[in-house]
Amino acid sequence: MGRISFSLSDIPVRAAADEEMAPKWYGIEDKNGDKGKRNGKIMVSIWFGTQEDEAFEEAWNSKTAENVPSDKLSLIKSKIYDCPKLWYLRVSVIEAEHIMPAHKGADKVRFPQFYAKVQVGSQNWKTVVATSSATRSFSSPYWNEEFLFVVEEESFLNNSLLVSVEDLLDPRTSEVVCKVEIPIDTIEKRVDERVVASQWFSLESLFGKEGTRHVPRVHLRLSLDGGYHVFDEMTTYSSDVRPSDTTLWKPQIGVLEIRILRASCLMKKTTKDGRTLATNAYCVAKYGQKWCRTRTVIDSLSPEWNEQYNWEVYDLSTVVTVAVFDNYRFFGKNTKHAGIADKTFGKITIGVSTLENDRLYTQSYPLLIVVPSGVKNMGEIYLSIKLSCSNVTNMLLRYAMPLLPKMHYVHLLTETQVYHLKLEAIRLLELRLRKEEPPLGWEVVSYMLQDSEKWSLRRSKGNFFRAVHAMDRVIATGKFLKAIQEWEKPLYSVTFLIIFIALVLFPEFIIPAIIFIVTFMGLRGYYYLRPQHYPPSGIDQLGADQMNPDEFYEEFDPFPTICPDNVVRMRYDRLRTIAARVQTLMGDTAVQLERFHALISWTDPRATFLFLVLCLLAAVISYLVPLRVLIALFGMYSLRPPWFRSKLRSSMINFFTRLPTAEGCSERNPVAWGELLVLIVCLQCGSENVKLV
Numbered sequence: 001m002g003r004i005s006f007s008l009s010d011i012p013v014r015a016a017a018d019e020e021m022a023p024k025w026y027g028i029e030d031k032n033g034d035k036g037k038r039n040g041k042i043m044v045s046i047w048f049g050t051q052e053d054e055a056f057e058e059a060w061n062s063k064t065a066e067n068v069p070s071d072k073l074s075l076i077k078s079k080i081y082d083c084p085k086l087w088y089l090r091v092s093v094i095e096a097e098h099i100m101p102a103h104k105g106a107d108k109v110r111f112p113q114f115y116a117k118v119q120v121g122s123q124n125w126k127t128v129v130a131t132s133s134a135t136r137s138f139s140s141p142y143w144n145e146e147f148l149f150v151v152e153e154e155s156f157l158n159n160s161l162l163v164s165v166e167d168l169l170d171p172r173t174s175e176v177v178c179k180v181e182i183p184i185d186t187i188e189k190r191v192d193e194r195v196v197a198s199q200w201f202s203l204e205s206l207f208g209k210e211g212t213r214h215v216p217r218v219h220l221r222l223s224l225d226g227g228y229h230v231f232d233e234m235t236t237y238s239s240d241v242r243p244s245d246t247t248l249w250k251p252q253i254g255v256l257e258i259r260i261l262r263a264s265c266l267m268k269k270t271t272k273d274g275r276t277l278a279t280n281a282y283c284v285a286k287y288g289q290k291w292c293r294t295r296t297v298i299d300s301l302s303p304e305w306n307e308q309y310n311w312e313v314y315d316l317s318t319v320v321t322v323a324v325f326d327n328y329r330f331f332g333k334n335t336k337h338a339g340i341a342d343k344t345f346g347k348i349t350i351g352v353s354t355l356e357n358d359r360l361y362t363q364s365y366p367l368l369i370v371v372p373s374g375v376k377n378m379g380e381i382y383l384s385i386k387l388s389c390s391n392v393t394n395m396l397l398r399y400a401m402p403l404l405p406k407m408h409y410v411h412l413l414t415e416t417q418v419y420h421l422k423l424e425a426i427r428l429l430e431l432r433l434r435k436e437e438p439p440l441g442w443e444v445v446s447y448m449l450q451d452s453e454k455w456s457l458r459r460s461k462g463n464f465f466r467a468v469h470a471m472d473r474v475i476a477t478g479k480f481l482k483a484i485q486e487w488e489k490p491l492y493s494v495t496f497l498i499i500f501i502a503l504v505l506f507p508e509f510i511i512p513a514i515i516f517i518v519t520f521m522g523l524r525g526y527y528y529l530r531p532q533h534y535p536p537s538g539i540d541q542l543g544a545d546q547m548n549p550d551e552f553y554e555e556f557d558p559f560p561t562i563c564p565d566n567v568v569r570m571r572y573d574r575l576r577t578i579a580a581r582v583q584t585l586m587g588d589t590a591v592q593l594e595r596f597h598a599l600i601s602w603t604d605p606r607a608t609f610l611f612l613v614l615c616l617l618a619a620v621i622s623y624l625v626p627l628r629v630l631i632a633l634f635g636m637y638s639l640r641p642p643w644f645r646s647k648l649r650s651s652m653i654n655f656f657t658r659l660p661t662a663e664g665c666s667e668r669n670p671v672a673w674g675e676l677l678v679l680i681v682c683l684q685c686g687s688e689n690v691k692l693v
Contacts, residue, residue, distance in 0.1 A: 001028065002028035002040075003029055004026045004027070004028055004029065004044065006046060011046055011047060011048055012047050012048070013047065013048045013049075014047040014048065014053070015050070020045070021045045021046070022045065023043045023044060023045035024044065024045070025041045025042070026041060026042055026043075026044055027040075028040050028041060074437055074438060075296070075327075075437075076282075076296040076298070076438070077438060078293060078294050078295045078307060079292075079293045079436065080290065080291070080292050080293075081290070081291040081292075081293070081433055081436055082289060082290060083289045083290070083291060083432065083433070084152040084153060084154050084155075084428075084429075084432055085152070085153040085154075085244055085246075085289070086150055086152060086153070086232065086244060086425050087150070087152075087153055087224050087225065087230065087244045088148050088149070088150065088224070088225040088228050088230060088244070088421070089120060089150070089161070089184065089223075089224055089225075090146065090147075090148055090190075090221075090222070090225050091118050091146070091147045091148075091161065091163075091220065091221075091222055092144070092145070092146045092147075092222075093116045093127055093143050093144075093145050093146075093147070093163070094142070094143065094144050094198060094219040094220065094221065095141065095142040095143065095144070095218070095219045096116070096140065096141050096165055096203070096216065096217065096218040096219065097139065097140040097214075097216070097217060097219075098140070098214040098215065099112075099140070099165055099177060099203075099216050100139055100205075100216070101167045101175070101177050111132070112138055112167045112177075113129045113130075113167060113168040114129065114130050114141040114166070114167055114168075114177070115127050115128060115129045115130065115141075115165075115166055115168060115174075116141075116143055116145075116163060116164070116166075116218070117164045117165075117166055118147055118149075118161070118162070118163050119161075119162040119163075119164075120149045120159065120160075120161055120162070121151075123149050123150070123424055125147040127143040128143065128145070129168055130142055130143055148413075148417055148421060149424075150421055150424045150425045150428060151184060151224075152428060152432075153244070155184070157183075157185050159183075159184045160181045160182060160183050160184060161181070161182040161183075161184060161187070161222070162180075162181050163180050163182065163201070163203075164177075164178065164179035164180075165177045165178050165179070165203065165216070165218065177205070177206065177207070177216075178204055178205045178216045179203060180201045180202065180203050180204060180218065182201065182220075182222070184224070187222045187223065187224050188222065188223055188224070189223070189224045189226055189245070190223040190224065190225050190226065191225075191226045191227045191243070191245045191247065191407075192227060192407070193407065193410045193411050196221055197221075198219060198220065199220060199221070199222070200217050200218070200219055200220075201217060201218050201220055202215050202216070202217045203217055203218055225244075225407065226243060226244040226245030227245065227406060228243060228244060229242060229243055229244070229404060229405055229408070230244060230421070230425050231418055231421065231422045231425065232422060232426055232429055232449055233448075233449040234450070235418075237319050237321070237349055238318055238319070239286060239287045239288050239318045239319055239321065240287075240288040240314075240315075240318065241315055241317070241318065241403055241404055241405070242288075242314055242315075242405070243405040248405065249314065250315075250401075251314075251391075251394060252313065252314055252390075253313055253316070253390070254312075254313040254316075254387055254388055254390060254395065255310055255311070255312060255313060255388045255390075256287060256310065256311045256313050256320065256352060256385075256386075256387055257308065257309075257310050257386045257387075258285060258308070258311075258320065258322070258383060258385050259306070259307070259308040259383065260283050260285065260294055260305045260306075260308075260309075260322070260381075260383060261304070261305065261306060261362075261382040261384060262303060262305060262306070262381075263281060263283070263302065263324055263345075263367075263379055263380065263381045264301075264364075264379060264380050264382070265301065265302070266279055266281060266302070266303075266324075266326075266345060266367075266378060267345070267376070267377075267378045268301065269328075269343065277328075278298070278299040279299065279300060279303075279326055280297065280299065280300075280326060280327040280328075281296070281300065281303045281324055281326055281327070282294050282295065282296040282297070282324075282325055282327055283305060283324050283325075283381070284323050284324075284325065285309060285320065285321070285322045285323075286320070286321045286322075286449075287311040287320040287321070288311060288312070290309075290311055291433070291440065292307075292309040293440065295307070296327045301379075313352060313387070313389075315398060315403075316352050316353040316395065316398065316399075317352075317353055317403055318351075318352050318353075319352065320349070320350050320352060321348070321349050321448055322347060322348050322381065322383065323344060323346065323347030323348075323444075323447060323448055324344070324345040324346060324347070324378075324379070324381055325342045325343065325344055325345065326342060326343040326344075326345065327342055328340050328341065328343050329341065341441055341442075341443040342441055342444055344369065344447055345367045345369070345378040345379055346366075346368050346369045346379075347367075347447065347448070348365045348367075350385065352387060354531075355385065355386075355387040356387070357387060357389045357392070358387070358388055359387070360384060360385075360386045361383075361384065361385045361386070362382075362383070362384040362385075363382070363383070364381065364382045364383075365380065365383060366379075366380055367379045367380060370552070370555070372552050372553050372555075372556045373549070373552065374549070374552055426445065426446065426450065429449070430442045430446065454555065456555045457551050457554065458551060484496050485639060486645075487641050487642050493639060496639070497635075497636070497639050500632075500635045500639070501632060501635075501636075504631050504632045504635070505628070550567070550570070550571070554571055587663070590661075591661045591663065594660075594661040594662055595656055595657075595659040595660075595661060598659040598660050598661070599611050599659065600612075603659075603660045604660045607658065607659055607660075610655070
């Protein structure tokens with residue numbers, strides 16, 4: 001038909017605050033460059049804009065939409081998702097009355113077994129079967145049970161609470177007797193610990209009103225608890241701790257800015273027959289209730305996004321999560337891979353509290369994932385992060401406030417409740433984000449929010465090494481004091497002895513001296529211990545360098561196991577070895593505790609007599625001798641030079657070693673507390689497996 005052309009110098013520039021550019025009619029040129037009436041005209045609006053322009057997203061996506069089918073263009077766009085606010089719905093089923101089942105024939109001699117079923121959407125809970133008593137008939141069942149549900153604030157008008165009373169006919173069959181449907185928007189909202197008044201609700205009988213004098217009804221206590229924070233992610237990696245009710249939110253303390261620059265050296269995806277698939281990468285960043293998805297870069301192992309997103313910060317004790325995915329769902333070159341779940345390249349979590357104010361962090365982060373063959377490096381992602389705090393005083397005062405809303409402390413939720421409610425919150429978010437355009441698949445939401453909860457020896461080792469690393473300073477201080485005590489560093493020993501005597505003579509300087517030392521160590525750490533570059537969180541990879549291949553395979557082994565019998569037997573024997581070491585170390589610990597108990601239990605009459613005599617002598621000496629002198633003598637005795645020391649154990653240790661235990665009077669090796677710690681961690685992480693021993 002023809003074309004139109006523009007001179008770049010004639011195109012106007014539009015600022016974000018300006019009004020939209022009015023479209024104009026332009027004549028269409030033919031192949032000879034002539035504009036005639038027969039060629040027609042086209043109305044076009046053209047301008048130069050900035051990233052703040054509402055048309056920037058469309059223009060930016062056009063850069064990567066060259067080889068994308070027209071029906072897939074909407075699926076590669078960047079998108080900001082605002083997740084719905086979630087509330088806890090608390091339902092207390094107290095009792096019911098005038099419940100009469102419709103029995104016929106021989107069923108009349110059967111006593112009904114009533115229980116209540118509470119349902120909100122796909123969530124449902126059941127009470128136990130009510131038991132009759134001398135003061136309460138079977139037609140007035142009593143339960144007094146409480147349940148919690150997760151509901152979306154936007155669905156209050158369209159969602160209902162369904163309460164039904166059912167009769168358990170046999171272990172597999174039940175019959176609905178009566179029910180009531182309560183709109184959620186009519187339920188009272190609660191933001192504090194006050195007790196909500198209970199109500200009676202009339203039930204609709206499913207067997208009509210024949211033979212009944214009274215209307216069946218149920219006694220309920222209902223409330224929408226807005227004072228809680230609805231957990232939808234791991235509690236250790238929470239990005240938001242605000243309550244559901246917006247009236248309880250604290251003021252904003254800052255803004256978090258993240259620019260997702262690019263990724264490099266992404267791992268190629270191959271099929272089982274060796275064919276290479278195109279890598280169509282996109283990035284997802286999540287903080288609080290705001291999810292951000294970059295555009296999908298088609299067929300590139302080093303995609304560039306250069307997209308910036310901002311989040312409001314209400315609490316510094318939170319983390320931001322960034323992950324990279326391969327868009328298998330829509331862009332697999334192999335048609336067999338079209339429509340399957342997106343594959344992950346890895347994710348990083350960055351603590352907001354570790355970022356300095358107004359400092360720009362620009363660096364790369366490795367993308368690591370754990371696979372059955374070990375830890376795999378899937379590439380790198382480059383981010384630019386900045387935390388800006390507008391009110392420093394408000395930010396510092398936030399450290400003195402509770403981390404969670406008040407209701408989490410005055411009306412506690414059990415760990416089981418938090419776990420089940422978290423799974424339901426994740427399910428609601430998955431359903432919501434799956435309906436957006438472009439959608440976020442369930443695998444993306446699950447990967448961003450959840451972490452593997454299966455027992456893993458790798459995680460147990462990693463957690464132990466984290467604890468050891470955190471205790472490095474304490475262990476180093478203990479070794480330093482031990483060296484001073486044994487005069488391995490004479491100059492330090494003499495200096496410490498002089499300071500010790502001075503503090504004994506002037507005890508009013510003890511507390512200020514301790515505070516001064518801690519302050520000095522903190523100031524010194526600002527120059528020597530402060531991280532110059534913030535590393536990404538690598539909790540999934542901890543302990544990976546001390547693992548053998550089978551331990552990786554064991555981590556990915558499903559329940560029940562699918563491994564051969566010989567592999568299961570080998571793992572069982574390995575677990576027995578660990579349990580045997582735990583058994584020995586726990587026995588050593590019990591021995592030391594029993595010896596303390598034997599001091600006054602007269603298990604060994606002579607040892608207890610000696611201990612009581614020593615206690616009397618110590619009481620007399622502590623009464624006659626001033627406390628300062630006793631402390632000075634004890635300190636000087638502990639810091640005596642090596643030539644006044646004996647290579648044998650002290651008399652007190654010999655006396656304690658001879659005390660009787662349940663295993664008899666035998667000398668045991670000292671408890672290996674470090675080894676005990678790692679094995680206890682293993683037991684806590686995998687208690688179900690250890691029960692096999």
